[in-house]
Amino acid sequence: MRRGKGLTALTLAVAGAVTLAACGTGSSGGSGTTAASGGGVGTACASPTTVTFWQQKFEDYQQAWYKKYVDQFNSSQTCVKVDYKVVPADTWTQKLQAAQAAGNQPDVVTTNYGNIKPGVAQGQFAALDDYLPASALADIKSNVAPFVTEKGKHWGYPMLVEPSAVLYINSDMAKAAGLDPASPPKSWKDLVDWSTKLTSGNVKGITIASVAAELGWSSWGLQDNSCGHFPITDDWASGRATDSCFADVVNLYKTLYQNKLMPQNPKVGYTDAAPFESGEVAMMVNGSWALGAIKKDKPDLLAKTVVAALPTKDGGTGETTATLGGWTLTLDAKSKHPKEAAAFISYLAAGDPSIMADFFKQAGYSKYTTRTSVDKAIAANDPSTTQDANMKTISDDIVAHGIAEPAYPWDISLAMGTAIESGMKGTASVDAALKTANDSINSTIQKQQLKGTAPQS
Template identity: 50%
Template sequence: MHKRSSRLMLAAVAAAATGTLLAGCAGGGGAPTTEDGKTKVIFWQQQFEDYQQAWFKEQVKEFNAQSDDFQIEHLVVPADTWDQKLKAAQAAGKAPDVKTTNYGSIKPMQANGQLADLTALMDESAFDDIAENIAPFVTVDEGVYGYPLLVEPSTVLFYRADLLEAAGIDAPPTSWDELVEDARTLTADGVLGMNVAQTANDLGWSSWGLQYNVAGDLPLRGDWSEASAIDPAYEELAELYQTLYQEKLMPQEATYGYADCSFFGEGKVAMSACGSWALGQISSNPDWANVWENTRVAPFPSHNGDTTLPTSTLGGWTLTVDSKSKAQEGAAEFVQWLLADDMDRLVDFFTATGFSKYPARVSVTEALAETEEASASPFLATITEQIVPYAKAEPAYPWDVSLAFATAIEKAMKGSDIPAAFQEAQAEIEDVIKKQKLAGAGSGS
């Protein structure tokens, strides 16, 4: 039995008293209904990989078949039109009742009053199962405004076991000094030692975990009143990028973006930073079979070798319910049914990902680890036990802040004076704070 807010219970009583005609009448303020009297629930899903599309489609079909009260209408929206389409629908008062939402959007959307508090709509036990380090991603004060589907570590170290062995390296690096030394050793015979992001757009999000690693925080902290881009700790991070690039231990042209692990898959680099999703990319390309056979993963090295410090952020997706939805009850019931109830449904989903994405629920993580497929995976335990538990949330502040800081890293990488580059970033972030009135808008850290 779901928890219900008093507002929703009163609404249900009022609807019953008014009669079924009102429920099907848009002019009466109720949610639209199907011919057989079920309440329509509009679900927008951002377009993902093909196997995810198939999974969502099958789950919607199954939910509709077993529900006596609600009918999910599923719409897949391409990523490049998502923002435009969603804003237009919201402006017209036709926002979807439930939608896929990334973690970084939860708190800004909640602050704008766009999301319903799920603790008033779902079973309390559902929230107890969310992993401790992931719960803050979707929580504001005592409310939960998105129910997590998955997490994807943004930064994982991929390495070629055969090339490391041939070079006499018996284990992947755990510190930045070791990473540089191994990259030097591995740069030979037309293969470069390492690959990392190298443009500001990619550095802006791929380095968040490393910013936390070296400085314990991001360049906009606390309540967002002051920039911290000139924290001297960040200079060590810039030096890492600068050394790899200036010594030509990494590709000199950004032929592929950070999210694309093709440099590694094509055998052009011995080690590469990329997100966990690259497991799916590498394994699915028949031309990369030799690389895949020798692929291993490890946590990206820490600046000082401490393996408990974050080196990655966790991106990923949740389902959220619109605060103005006239079908909140049905939307929440779908979210609970899909993501918070049957573990087997999610175990099947994560197995289908090839263990390139990871559960946000503790019970699902435990159940997944006990499957035969998971036991045979050389990647699952490493990522779920050594990377995910220490990863941080993506920042909720505007992208302009991340881009300003990343521009400083790119300038340093290409040879600019490091302190001077961060001074420029400091000034740009201070300008963003002023123009976008960010001071006091942060929740603290």
Template identity: 40%
Template sequence: MISRRHLLATGAALGSAAGLAACGSGTPGQTADDAKKSEAGTPTVTIQFWMGKLTTGEDAWYKKIVKQFNEAQDAVKVELTQVPGDAWEQKLKAAQAAGKAPDMYIGVGNNVSVQVGNGELADMSDLLPAESWDDLTETAADLVTVDGKKYAYPMLFEPQTVLFYRKDMFTEAGLDPEAPPKSWAEVLEYGPKLKSKGRFGLMMGVTGADFGWQSWGWQRNVAGHLPISDDWATAKADDPAYEKLATFYRDLYSQEIVARQALGPANDSSAFGQNKAAMMVQGSWGISQILDEFDNLADKVGVAPLPTHDGTGTVPVTIGNMKWMIDGKSKNPQAAADFIKWAIAGDDPAVLLDYFKTTGYSKFPARTSVTEAVASAPDADTLNPWRKVIADVVMPAAALEPQYDWTVAEAFGKAMEKCMRGDDIPKTLGAVNTEIQGIIDKLKLAEKAPQ
């Protein structure tokens, strides 16, 4: 691991992180009392940093990066809390409501504009140097910019839905292990052939909440749009094209190609790694989990673009993202920003390259310099033999997650689940169209749409 100490020897000394006026100390931004604490080895600022629990390798990387930062200087101490995924939303919201939110946390797919409207995020525009912002890709910068100000620092992107399949199970079923399904019809054809006792043909989310995000790419693929107009003024969930998507889900369910009950969380590849499914719709993060947690499985797995409704083109899958955010009520936003610069926004791309290597190069940087470093890394394609498929085929067609209120996506997802489980498809789509229009009007979404 490259030492971060050289990153601290800059004009933006971490002593300024305390954000206090100088009162006789030898360090700008420090009071005399703070200087004494620093000299005595006592951090002048303690930062609370929260993250949801990720893969084993990622969790270890975050612990390591915090430890190295704390050992590299004594002006700021970062305390890391890793929260189980199923408890994350409840814990964070409870802390925010009680005025005890962490100084900073990792946002996964958060809608920045909504959070800014709620007063939850600190304006980071002037907390990081211009060079850090300039290195972001255009997509990454747009993701965190609201009214010209920047409210988070993006770390990575990852396609939320690609197809994983077991080559050995394809061979066993008499299917070509180098020819994954390209259309919904082929998924329905291959699925029954791949089933066996204790194994399903396909693993995917089967609840409304799962469909709320897993179906975004297929929504665009089959209808050419999402169930709300681009200006967020009109519901479009009753488009007859969505009947094809609902019918596809119903066929998967009625033929028991997918499990009637979820095999596990929709963002977890464990059941696939445990031989409980021959194919899986999963985010590219599944690559790092397979590499990290299942020995000798990688050679048996293929990764391909998500099948399209008619077998042509590429599904415009959404790209999830991870970004580091500073709470709007943090008392030490500059200290938090200095840690962010040290860890993921510094001037040496090799520093962050360690994270992407740790995760098997299964994720895609939000910074131009780091993207170039990954592309030239000699072990990138060795550690991740599927990287080029995603980089060359999936990513060019990908789109950001919809930025409208989650309740719209959730309502459509629940409608898809009802259709899958047997409800009348046209009536269900008509009902959810009315529901989404009600959400639009109640939340005045048209006034909040990106310009």
């Protein structure tokens, strides 16, 4: 596909916003005088305005990508500079809360989708609608825009999505078992049948999450597919984990575990592709990032790796079986320099599509775009991506039908994860495990005063 006039107009509009926001005196408390026409940068600056940007630490290539474009932004500006800081994930919450309490909060941070709506309710973010061009907001894909939208405004600019659950199949093993990898399992019954036929000797048919913390988030898509809702009422007034449809979810895991169709004591967690890469399992349920891991760790395996949407309960297609996690850039509501900070967001996430296209290239295309223009840029710059069957499957059959991660507190997800683990491993009956989860959810609702606080957008 060719990059057309609409794409050029988007790039110029965002570049204009960056220029306009970056002009000013650089004094504390605002952007000072600006060029209303979007003219030259930095002609009236006594010194640059400093904008702080904190990024939660991810894979090494991500830090390199962020640094490259922060440096590029800084070199293009006279009146605004970005102070970039990488914070380890295990200290992120502590450091951010400490900075906020001291009034030294960063202007821009990486925020996951699940924290957007709660953050809006707490007054944590500034809306971006007054700072970013309308064309940049319109560029966000229709099924992703609700992740960052509340009360009719955009509270973050989405950078990427990652499906939480994708089915990976070793095609050689499938063929050896008399199965056709070109026609992967469609229903939960099919998944069990395939797992049974693929289990032989030391090789298990499938690997899937098996501990509460991982089950808590990796099963969101299956919970929604089975029930059409999560285990709490829409107004967050009471739990509904005892609905019979959630028992179906637990019983799927229980069947796989107790029939020993999956590893009983896995050495690595859900997000690690090692068991699939080593041939210990014939199928794997993992996030889209696992495709990037295979490309990096064992490229020879790619030719015999087939990906598919995780099966639906009844075998229907075009249904949700995965939530879309990912990251967005947010502007702090207490930022002293919101125009300059938003200019950086415009540049990095909402501007020239080639910038984000480069991110996805560095990710091995194991993460997925949130903008139509970035899809076009990738197709134009790297046509091979349009010919990758696995990427197309993830994009068309999984991402296109994915839903946002639930916005309720993690305690509720962990209660469900604990119920699934207890039920699958037999430490409690399925009904008892779900009742315990429901009691825990109701306790969380009461303690955290959640009733009536659910996002309504």
